[in-house]
Amino acid sequence: MKKILNLGLGLMLLTVSAASAATITGAGSSFVYPLYTKMFAEYKKDHNVDVNYQSVGSGAGQQQIIARTVDFGASDNPMSDEAMKPAPGKLLQIPTAIGAVVPAYNLPGVSTKLNFTGKLLADIYLGKVKLWNDAAIKKLNPDVTLPGLPITVARRSDGSGTTAVFTDYLSKVSSEWKSKVGSANSVQWPVGVGGKGNDGVAGIVKSTPGAIGYVELTYAKQNNLLFGAVQNRAGKFIVADNGPAANAAQGVVIPADTRVSITNSANPAAYPISSFTYVIFYQDQKYANRSQADAKELKDLLNWMVTTGQQYNEPLDYAKLPSSVVNKAKALINSINYGGAKL
Structure with missing residues (x-):
């Protein structure tokens, strides 16, 4: 026993x-x-x-x-x-x-990857560009038939590193954005509908015809969202992927404490809205x-x-x-x- x-x-x-x-x-x-x-x-x-x-x-x-x-x-x-x-x-x-933040959009009748510049993205998020067939968008996408649909801006409602990365990039490419909004985890958005987390912003874009939102690349892919190419500092329109995101860190001096921004990289093969x-x-x-x-x-x-x-x-x-x-x-x-x- x-x-x-x-x-x-x-x-x-x-x-x-x-x-x-x-x-x-x-x-x-x-x-x-x-x-x-x-x-x-x-x-x-x-x-x-x-x-x-x-x-x-x-x-x-x-x-x-x-x-x-x-x-x-x-x-x-x-x-x-x-x-x-x-x-x-x-x-x-x-x-x-290293990840990439992409401009994802829901544009009925358009299956093409649109081109964006940093200035255009800043103007959309400043509320200055309000329609999808605005001349500024048409100029970058001359071969695309763009609908006259209102743009619904989707952005984060919570304190967000994705927001910090996106606004850091916009502050580097738009002096107006830098002076009026700036960069941080949370900012005073001029326009937009807020969603919690990358999944929240992706959800707004997916369910709202005419919406645009900034999300991490994986969320755009998982939600089958179209996302655009963004012009980098060398003037090339780059579609986000592992390679272009990795290129953003090449040639950047990494300090011993590793705290560094790699947005708007000078590398001509880099995707410009990338971040550690x-x-x-x-x-x-x-x-x-x-x-x-x-x-x-x-x-x-x-x-x-x-x-x-x-x-x-x-x-x-x-x-x-x-x-x-x-x-x-x-x-x-x-x-x-x-x-x-x-x-």
Whole structure:
């Protein structure tokens, strides 16, 4: 009887151990949510670690890591020194992928990829270009029969890294946009209908004839939305894809802290509205009730994301990190400590 009881207890402990996988929590960017969903599912298979990631927008992700309610935040724009001031410890930020923001549209009777310039996109979002057959659009698309349909502008209603990337680009190509609206996670939009998350904006475009909205490339493809080519700094009209997005980082000086904008790249083969997407975490992991094991789990996950995990980027329409950026990211990850002690 004693042997049977011991065997039963052993099986019970084994079951509990198998069920109690470590859990890491993260929140932020919807831009990168399709990629992280895949990455974290694969990581669970290989490492028995659950990564609970909430797609709540980059602004909320930044707020949650400052409040230390998650193990990592995620944002498509790196946090500025000013934005990090409220943090109770030193924050580090590393890129995990390069993505593209595209102008997606719903234009009945038009199946052609339209051409856009930065100035045209700025004028549409300023409310200056109101009809699809406006002369400014016709000039760029002379072979397309454009309907006289009102343009419904779709934009984000939440704090968004995708918004930060899009408005950063518009501020570089339109002095009027820069002076009147500027760039940030949240801006005072002159016009438009708001949607929460990339999926919310994609939903507005999909359901509204005449709509245009800025969304991450994967969301446009997943929703079967048409999206246009955008003229880059070299004057070429570029359709977003992995290669053109990756090209945006080529020739850009990446600082040691990896915080950099790659919109409106000078590379003639680059897609101009491209961006790194970042994970944000504390350098010193000894805070609240975190254990050294928790810190090690996070460090291992981050190292995996910038190395082995990169294999999942391109199949989901994100570009992989250049090797030089991987090396800088690994250096930041390796600086993680626990109460000053190296992990």
